[in-house]
Amino acid sequence: MHELAIVESIMELVGNAAAGQKVLKVTVEVGRLTCVSPEALEFGFSLLAEGTSADGAELEIMRVAGNQLNVKSIEVEG
Numbered sequence: 001m002h003e004l005a006i007v008e009s010i011m012e013l014v015g016n017a018a019a020g021q022k023v024l025k026v027t028v029e030v031g032r033l034t035c036v037s038p039e040a041l042e043f044g045f046s047l048l049a050e051g052t053s054a055d056g057a058e059l060e061i062m063r064v065a066g067n068q069l070n071v072k073s074i075e076v077e078g
Contacts (some may be wrong), residue, residue: 003036006069007044014054014074022077023054033067 014026026045030036038061045059062072 003040004044004048006036007041007048010045010071011048011052011054013071015052017074018053018076020053023049023052023057023074024077025058025060025073025075026054027060027062027072027074029062029064029068029070029072031064031066031068033065034069036069038063 010026010028014023028041030038030041041061042059045054049055049057
């Protein structure tokens with residue numbers, strides 16, 4: 001499942017951007033041509049977020065055309 005490696009990268013980015021603040025929501029754009037399963041991303045996110053500042057955060061996945069995968073926004077508390 002390559003989605004877990006993708007989520008690890010997302011979590012690293014989220015952790016750096018949040019700088020210890022509670023993460024409420026992460027929005028990710030996933031291109032339809034990436035062959036990335038949104039369900040696997042959601043599962044990996046919930047698994048890797050446990051015990052971090054993103055624990056309990058919502059992962060919003062926006063399907064878009066193309067082959068890109070981008071973290072569009074990170075919403076933190078405060």
